[in-house]
Amino acid sequence: MIRELTWLPAVLKNAGLKVATVDGWEERGTNSAMGTVLGVLCHHTAGPKAGNMPSLNTLLKGTSKVPGPLSQLGLGRDGTFYIVAAGKCNHAGQGIWKGITNGNTHFIGIEAENTGKADDFPWPEVQVDAYCRGVAAILKHIGKDASFCAGHKEYALPKGRKPDPDFNMDDFRKRVADILNGVAPDPVLIPDEEPAKPDGGKGRKTTRRGDRNDLVKIIQGKLGLTKDGVFGPKTEAAVRQFQRDHQLVPDGIVGPKTWKIIDMVPAPAQPQPA
Numbered sequence: 259m260i261r262e263l264t265w266l267p268a269v270l271k272n273a274g275l276k277v278a279t280v281d282g283w284e285e286r287g288t289n290s291a292m293g294t295v296l297g298v299l300c301h302h303t304a305g306p307k308a309g310n311m312p313s314l315n316t317l318l319k320g321t322s323k324v325p326g327p328l329s330q331l332g333l334g335r336d337g338t339f340y341i342v343a344a345g346k347c348n349h350a351g352q353g354i355w356k357g358i359t360n361g362n363t364h365f366i367g368i369e370a371e372n373t374g375k376a377d378d379f380p381w382p383e384v385q386v387d388a389y390c391r392g393v394a395a396i397l398k399h400i401g402k403d404a405s406f407c408a409g410h411k412e413y414a415l416p417k418g419r420k421p422d423p424d425f426n427m428d429d430f431r432k433r434v435a436d437i438l439n440g441v442a443p444d445p446v447l448i449p450d451e452e453p454a455k456p457d458g459g460k461g462r463k464t465t466r467r468g469d470r471n472d473l474v475k476i477i478q479g480k481l482g483l484t485k486d487g488v489f490g491p492k493t494e495a496a497v498r499q500f501q502r503d504h505q506l507v508p509d510g511i512v513g514p515k516t517w518k519i520i521d522m523v524p525a526p527a528q529p530q531p532a
């Protein structure tokens with residue numbers, strides 16, 4: 259069954275954000291239906307310190323106390339939005355914000371990867387910037403202003419039940435408002451495809467997690483993976499490592515800059531198991 263919030267990837271992509279769909283996202287949600295979206299609830303995962311989005315599996319499956327999915331969106335440390343679920347999720351619990359008490363029904367939950375401790379503060383600017391832009395894009399889509407974005411710590415009852423997110427929500431809402439009001443600088447976008455070739459041929463499309471096509475096979479061949487044409491978590495991890503090895507931004511997305519370097523390396527002789 260396809261769920262209610264299938265507009266999420268397009269709205270985030272149109273805001274210039276990095277988006278990765280997680281297999282099955284369109285059908286994922288709790289057993290009851292999502293209601294009218296009235297706002298966004300901001301969280302941090304309190305997950306591990308290492309890796310871009312190590313809590314992703316927890317968001318899908320849930321914990322011993324709370325069944326998954328735990329949020330519609332995950333936000334990696336590099337600013338990538340992972341689309342976890344298009345349906346209702348268990349992220350809010352008891353609370354109130356602007357008179358709204360059934361948070362899971364009316365708020366989209368964003369779980370941003372951060373330990374929530376002093377060892378992970380301040381947050382990477384690329385992640386905070388994406389957080390603000392993602393929230394602004396959602397609020398614009400539903401026709402609400404920045405006041406309809408709350409921190410879990412502000413919503414949760416009884417007071418003090420939740421500490422997340424561990425940054426100042428008034429500062430955060432100010433940044434969101436600046437984006438909504440058009441006074442924030444434009445984001446730097448990854449082009450959708452390479453520039454046209456000198457002979458007029460079309461450039462290759464920017465390729466990322468969730469894609470299934472022959473371009474994925476080319477990437478997998480160059481990285482020594484099994485060429486199944488499915489850009490999943492293993493391919494993404496291999497792309498990130500490749501980018502680190504070649505001094506590129508390790509965002510796991512194969513855009514024009516990464517394509518250029520991929521072209522320069524020979525494929526390994528023997529494919530390795532994926």
Ligand SMILES: [Zn+2]
Binds near residue numbers: 301422
């Ligand atoms: Zn939370």
